[in-house]
Amino acid sequence: xxxxxxxxxxxxxxxxxxxxxxxxxxxxxxxxxxxxxxxxxxxxxxxxxxxxxxxxxxxxxxxxxxxxxxxxxxxxxxxxxxxxxxxxxxxxxxxxxxxxxxxxxxxxxxxxxxxxxxxxxxxxxxxxxxxxxxxxxxxxxxxxxxxxxxxxxx
Numbered sequence: 001x002x003x004x005x006x007x008x009x010x011x012x013x014x015x016x017x018x019x020x021x022x023x024x025x026x027x028x029x030x031x032x033x034x035x036x037x038x039x040x041x042x043x044x045x046x047x048x049x050x051x052x053x054x055x056x057x058x059x060x061x062x063x064x065x066x067x068x069x070x071x072x073x074x075x076x077x078x079x080x081x082x083x084x085x086x087x088x089x090x091x092x093x094x095x096x097x098x099x100x101x102x103x104x105x106x107x108x109x110x111x112x113x114x115x116x117x118x119x120x121x122x123x124x125x126x127x128x129x130x131x132x133x134x135x136x137x138x139x140x141x142x143x144x145x146x147x148x149x150x151x152x153x154x
Contacts, residue, residue: 001068005139007146008059008072009084015074017090020048023065023116026109033105036040046061049113055090065117073091073149109152 001008022030030047053061059072077085093107101107111119 001066006070011086014086014090016051018093022048025111029110035037045101046098048096055137057101066121083138
C-alpha cells in the first residue's frame, strides 16, 4: 500500500479467513475494566472487536485508512505468483466471543476501528522495519498476473 501498488492479490482461502483482533488501547481498557470491577473476580473474559472481518475485508479497511486507492483481488492459489501462496492453515477461523465482558461489565471499545487503524498505520509508517526480506516481494510477477487478468476481462 505504501508502494502504491494497484492491487493486492490474496489467496481465496486466506481471503475468507477471519481472525479476531483488538487494538492495543481497547484491549488495555478491557483489562483495566476487569481488574477494577469486583464482579469480574474469578471470571474469564474474551476481548476483541465485536465483528470479525475476513482478511480481504481487513485489507480493504487498512487500505482505506492508509489512503490507498488500489483494489484487493482474490484468486485461487494456482493463479498467484509463488511468493504469494499462503501455507497458513487458514482452514479454520480464529474467533472469540466478547459478549460476556460487554454484557457483564459494559465494555465498549473506547477507540473506534477507523481511528485505531489510522493510529496503527501512522505508527507503522513512523517505525518501518530495519530490514525487509526482498523474497516477500516480486512486483514483476504480480504485474504479470494483473496484466493477464486485464487481458481476460478486457
